[in-house]
Amino acid sequence: MLKIQGLECGYGRMKVLEGINFEVGAESVGLFGPNGAGKTTLISAVMGMIKPWKGSIELEGVRIGGAETFTIARMGVALVPQERELFPGMSVEDNLMLGAAYIPHAKDDIPNQLEKVFELFPILKERRTQYAGTMSGGQQRMLAIGRALMSKPRLLILDEPSLGLQPSIVAEVFEVLKSLKSSISILVTEQNVRESLKAIDRGYVLENGRIVLEDSAEGLKTNPHVVKSYLGL
Incomplete structure (x- = not known):
């Protein structure tokens, strides 16, 4: 599905990633590392936000390196960003529909996709007319994931999905990811x-811009x- 070889990139003159070799097949893959290791930079490069x-x-x-973000999205890659980036003054259902509106292979299948998202996250069906901005942080995270799934992606990328969520919601989100990994690459x-290790098949550890494990x-x-470094044992 996704194959990265010898990737180097950064911002201005500052190199962030060096010599990255990385693959995601028909599986769920985790990318771990401390703040500042380069995880979000790697995702930004995959999504065309940096070259x-x-x-x-x-x-x-x-080859998609350097392609425009909208082109990569139309090729079947969907991103759930850290900050969710929802439209707070629009309803849950309208936010979901926007996930498919500009994706050619998804926009004609919106009703079916909506039902699939509602099956995964029943709370979104209950709140379908509620403004996104009035929902809790956990519900907004579910909405952001649902919106990405509306595009019928072949590869779903999630950047720090547990950020700022209470433990019970984190567990629920990762259970959903676990259920999805048989149908799409993650x-x-x-x-x-x-929590992540319960839901993935394979993982990489990124430190100081390099894959170390x-x-x-x-x-x-x-x-x-x-x-020692990540499980606190």
Whole structure:
């Protein structure tokens, strides 16, 4: 699905990522690391928000490094950003419909997609006429994920989905991600490594702009560096 080779990029003259080799197949993959490690920068490069300096980014064999964000979205990549970026003065249902409105392969299937999202997040169906800005943080996170799913993505990317959420909502969000991984490819960046490892198949650890570790979820759970630095054991 997604293949990154030798990626280098940054901002201005500041290099953030160096020599990144990274893949996401038909699976759920986690990207872990401390604040400032480069996780969001990597996602920004995949989504076309920053341009690679070196290396390549491919989606199913097609080079997308440097392509426009709307082109990448129409190719089947959906992003759930950290800040959710909803339209607070619009209803839940209208926010969801916008997720498919400009995606050619999704806009003719909006009713079916709405029902699928409502099955995953019943609270959104209950609140479909409520303004997005009046919902709780957890409900807004569910709405942001639902909006991304409305585009019928082949690759779903989530940037810190647990950020600012209470533990019960975090567990619920990751249960949904776990249920989705059999039907779409997922890339999730997280600082909540413990919860993430329950929902992914494989993961990478990114530190100081470099991949320092790659392993299965089970392997990461028992890796001494992960246990000490990220699981607090």
